Each structure stands twice: as C-alpha cells, then as structure tokens.
Amino acid sequence: MAMGKEYPHKKDEMTKVNLHFGVACWRKGELQRIKHKITLPIAKAAVNPQPEPWPEIAGRLVVNKWRRDVLTVTPWLAPIVWAGTFDPDIIDEAVKHQNLTIATTVFAVAKYTRFLRDFLETAEKHYMVGLSVHFYIFTDQPNAVPTNVTMAAGRRVSVIKVPKFSRWQEISMRRMEFIEKAIEEDIRHKANYIFCVDVDMQFHSRVGAEILGRLVAVLNPWLHKSNRDNFSYERGTVSTAHIPVGKGDFYYAGGFFGGAVGEVHDLVKACRANLEADRAVKVEARWQEESHVNRYLLTNKPTKVLSPEYIWDEELGSGGAEIQVIRYATVRKNMKEVRENV
Numbered sequence: 067m068a069m070g071k072e073y074p075h076k077k078d079e080m081t082k083v084n085l086h087f088g089v090a091c092w093r094k095g096e097l098q099r100i101k102h103k104i105t106l107p108i109a110k111a112a113v114n115p116q117p118e119p120w121p122e123i124a125g126r127l128v129v130n131k132w133r134r135d136v137l138t139v140t141p142w143l144a145p146i147v148w149a150g151t152f153d154p155d156i157i158d159e160a161v162k163h164q165n166l167t168i169a170t171t172v173f174a175v176a177k178y179t180r181f182l183r184d185f186l187e188t189a190e191k192h193y194m195v196g197l198s199v200h201f202y203i204f205t206d207q208p209n210a211v212p213t214n215v216t217m218a219a220g221r222r223v224s225v226i227k228v229p230k231f232s233r234w235q236e237i238s239m240r241r242m243e244f245i246e247k248a249i250e251e252d253i254r255h256k257a258n259y260i261f262c263v264d265v266d267m268q269f270h271s272r273v274g275a276e277i278l279g280r281l282v283a284v285l286n287p288w289l290h291k292s293n294r295d296n297f298s299y300e301r302g303t304v305s306t307a308h309i310p311v312g313k314g315d316f317y318y319a320g321g322f323f324g325g326a327v328g329e330v331h332d333l334v335k336a337c338r339a340n341l342e343a344d345r346a347v348k349v350e351a352r353w354q355e356e357s358h359v360n361r362y363l364l365t366n367k368p369t370k371v372l373s374p375e376y377i378w379d380e381e382l383g384s385g386g387a388e389i390q391v392i393r394y395a396t397v398r399k400n401m402k403e404v405r406e407n408v
C-alpha cells in the first residue's frame with residue numbers, strides 16, 4: 067500500500083510500530099520457532115491516544131482540561147471533586163435560583179476561639195460566596211466570638227453555648243451530640259444543607275456549590291494515596307468503629323463532612339450512639355469521631371467525595387502535581403499551647 071494517498075492520515079500524524087511474532091516449522095528434522103518482525107505505519111493517536119477536549123455546551127467549553135491523573139469517580143459512581151472536573155460558573159448558575167440555605171457548624175472551645183476570626187474572614191472570601199450561609203458557632207465562651215467580621219447579605223452567625231471538656235479528644239468527639247441536637251431543634255427548620263468543619267483552618271480558594279450533595283465526605287490528605295490496609299481505621303474489634311483489614315473504600319477526614327440536613331442528622335446520630343456504646347465499655351477509637359465517621363461511611367456510601375484540596379494540611383507542603391489548588395487548609399498550631407492536654 068502506498069503511503070499518503072490511500073491512507074487517511076497526514077505524514078506527521080503517522081508513526082511506525084514493530085510487530086514481533088514467531089512461526090513454528092519443521093527444520094532439520096525438528097520443530098523450530100522462527101522469529102519475524104514487520105514494521106507497520108500507524109496513526110500516532112492510536113499509539114498514544116490524547117484526551118478528547120470536553121464538548122462545548124451552548125457555545126462554551128465545559129471544562130478546559132479533564133483529569134486523568136486522579137480518580138474522579140468512586141466504584142459506586144459518586145463523583146470525586148477535583149479542580150478541573152467542574153465548571154464553577156455553570157454550578158453557580160444552576161443553584162442561583164434554588165434559594166438554598168447552608169448551615170455550617172464550627173466548634174471553638176477553650177483556646178480554639180483564637181481561630182474564629184481568620185476562619186470567618188476567609189470564609190467570607192471563599193466559602194459559598196453568593197449563597198445564604200448560617201454559621202453555627204459552638205463555644206464555651208460566647209464573648210470571645212468576634213462580632214465585627216463583615217458578613218455579606220444573607221449570611222449570619224448564631225452562637226450556641228457548650229461545656230468545655232477537659233480533653234481535646236472529648237471536645238472533638240462530643241461535637242456529634244451537639245450537632246445532632248442543633249439539627250433537631252433548629253437547623254432542620256432553616257437549612258437545606260449542613261457542613262460540619264474544623265475551626266483551626268482557613269479558606270484559601272473557592273469552596274462553593276460544587277460540594278453540595280446528599281452525603282458528602284472529604285479524602286484525608288495524609289492518606290489519599292495509601293493502600294486501604296494502611297488506612298488508620300479503628301482496628302480493635304471492641305469498638306463499634308472497627309473496620310477489619312481488607313475492608314474500606316477511602317480514609318475520610320473528620321474535619322469536614324456534610325450534605326442534606328436529614329442525611330447528616332442520620333450520620334451524627336449514629337456516630338453519637340456508637341461513641342456512647344464505646345464509652346460504656348471504656349474504649350476510645352483510634353481517631354475518636356473520625357474513626358466513627360469512617361465506619362458509618364463504609365456502610366452509607368457518600369454520594370459525593372471531595373478531593374484533599376478541600377481539607378489540606380500545610381504540613382504536607384504544596385502536595386504532589388495532582389494538588390492544583392488548596393482550598394481549605396489546617397493552620398499550623400502549637401499543640402502544646404492550644405490543646406487542653408497533649
């Protein structure tokens with residue numbers, strides 16, 4: 067076949083492949099294998115396929131590049147949200163007319179009140195901008211909640227007083243029961259979605275309506291590349307948070323979960339009950355309520371998973387090439403100084 071005329075590709079789009087094969091035949095009274103090599107012209111695109119650009123919808127590009135370097139869908143077909151997998155403008159346009167209210171709970175107990183100002187100020191810049199957000203601040207010191215942070219229209223803060231427990235682990239775990247109660251008494255009448263986040267964090271970039279879903283969890287930035295058997299699940303069989311080796315999907319962070327109010331109520335209620343069951347037999351799961359959240363999400367699969375962009379830790383530096391943007395990140399803190407116990 068003459069190249070060029072009959073072949074549909076241009077010359078610079080072509081490359082060559084070598085095919086090696088063996089033929090068995092009788093030679094000198096024994097069966098021998100004769101090696102053959104032939105060289106064939108082939109389109110470069112067939113050897114090294116390039117990703118197709120995303121389609122244009124209504125005249126605009128949906129996403130300018132897609133992600134082939136990371137997992138973008140779970141085995142149960144929930145999206146995993148990374149930069150480049152969504153178009154913020156299309157998402158904002160889609161939710162604009164839905165009149166949504168997003169409750170957001172944050173605990174600032176004992177010395178953690180110091181994180182509130184930066185949390186709120188950066189949230190005003192990057193978190194659910196343009197949407198109604200109702201922050202619920204749970205604290206033992208209502209007077210320490212900054213009152214002069216400028217909030218955009220439709221956004222507000224409520225303060226709920228909670229007791230101070232003596233151990234940081236206890237403060238962290240007990241969040242489940244206070245969130246459960248607040249949903250039952252107030253939030254379920256007022257909000258469509260609820261997100262429950264750590265306070266020792268700052269927003270650095272957009273965290274918007276792309277995170278909305280029925281049950282949403284975030285990949286823990288320390289373990290998102292680990293093998294499931296290295297996940298720091300609770301392995302002791304006495305705890306109700308126990309996940310055996312060989313089981314588990316991802317290791318989710320305790321510092322950011324959420325979803326539709328009813329779904330999150332089910333989650334915090336189940337975790338609160340399991341924390342109480344553990345307390346009754348005097349066990350505490352390895353990572354407190356984070357272990358229980360992971361156990362719950364093994365049975366109740368999240369409908370949307372957020373990449374570690376959404377709960378980064380500055381101790382990990384800027385991350386690998388797959389971390390293209392850091393949206394919400396832990397503030398470096400001196401544990402000895404801020405925690406009640408070490």
Ligand SMILES: CC(=O)N[C@H]1[C@@H](OP(=O)(O)OP(=O)(O)OC[C@H]2O[C@@H](n3ccc(=O)[nH]c3=O)[C@H](O)[C@@H]2O)O[C@H](CO)[C@H](O)[C@@H]1O
Pocket residue numbers: 172173174175176177178234237238263264265266319320321322352353354355356377396404405406
């Ligand atoms: C980013 C992330 O996924 N963090 C999780 C991780 O530890 P962290 O090391 O991030 O825990 P942490 O010290 O931030 O405590 C969790 C949260 O509890 C609150 N707090 C804690 C101590 C205190 O004295 N006052 C106070 O208000 C505060 O809202 C804080 O953000 O594991 C914890 C359980 O072991 C929790 O699941 C955290 O959510």
Ligand SMILES: [Mn+2]
Pocket residue numbers: 264265266321396
């Ligand atoms: Mn934290």
